[in-house]
Amino acid sequence: MWQERIEVEGPYAFDRVLQRMSIDPLTAVDQENQLVKLPYEGTVRQAVTIKAAGTTAHPVFKVTGKEDEVKEDIIDYVKEIFHWNTTLSHIDLHFSKTSLQSLFQEHQGTPLVREPSVYSCLLKSIIHQQLNMAFAGTLTYRFVTTYGEEVDGVWFYPKPQKVANLTVTELRELQFSQRKAEYVIGVGEKISSGELDLASFPSKSDEEIIKELTQLRGVGPWTAQSVLLFGLGRMDVFPFADIGIQNALKKQYKMERKPTTEEMEEWTKAWQPYLSYASLYLWRSIETGK
Secondary structure, eight states: OEEEEEEOOSOOOHHHHHHHHTTSTTSEEETTTTEEEEEEESSSEEEEEEEEOSOSSSOEEEEEESOGGGHHHHHHHHHHHTTOSSOSHHHHHHHTTSTTHHHHHHTTTOOOOOOSOHHHHHHHHHHHTTSOHHHHHHHHHHHHHHHSEEETTEEEOOOHHHHHTOOHHHHHTTTOOHHHHHHHHHHHHHHHHTSOOGGGGGGSOHHHHHHHHTTSTTOOHHHHHHIIIIITOOSSOOOTTOHHHHHHHHHHTTOSSOOOHHHHHHHHTTTTTOHHHHHHHHHHHHOOOO
16 A cells, blocks of 8 residues: 655645536545545556645645555556646636636636546446436446446446447346447447557547547547547547537526527637636536536
8 A cells, every 4th residue: 555645736626626526426535535536447456545635725635556566657647637737827827818717717726637537438428428417427327336346445337348248138227228228339349349449549639539439339529529528638629519518608608598609619719729628617617516
């Protein structure tokens, strides 16, 4: 067992991170004690504990893991997941000169936190398609707790080979639709066969990844953009077709109707190259935490 103390440049609002992560019933979050456990998929599956030991202005964290030989890999993994490698201050400065200034002041210090893996993000995004948040969370929870593995209090998604060998009938019993069951099994098959190599994604451009993902059955631009945002932490992604984004913009600009694509394209010019943060803070402005 080892523990590493990591200081991060503030502001960094870990309480908001935990609040957002707690929306997913699979995430092992303890908001009272300001900690979360993450699944780490190394040679051996293990839980990694991240606990706040500082403040929003002066963030300090204690990261605890099991095996010393993968300590540095785990620390790098945690830093990427929680966006500790870069400061948020330059993003705040950028948006202080835009029409989203008030939004970034209100939610200052909220980082773009990634899913534990590109793989889990892809499956989760497919399951969440065209569902309300409550049932999407329930369906994902059923899927992972039925076919995945729990280690030290954290859940790991079932491995691609296991997903590939599932049947539509099995997933239908969990209340998957026929097509969604086929899409999820199809992803497992593509990864197992080597046709889809998610490990290569970090070295590819956004455009290359979107092109590759949208060739998969059941994966459209919205799902591909979700993977870019929350699977890879790409910084300049804005899902124009997302209903939540449209509703947040309607609220932000006090409109009687949803904005047009043309209007959104014009507004987003000033938000580049941090469109992902514009997306995150817009979602944040309408989230209830449920």
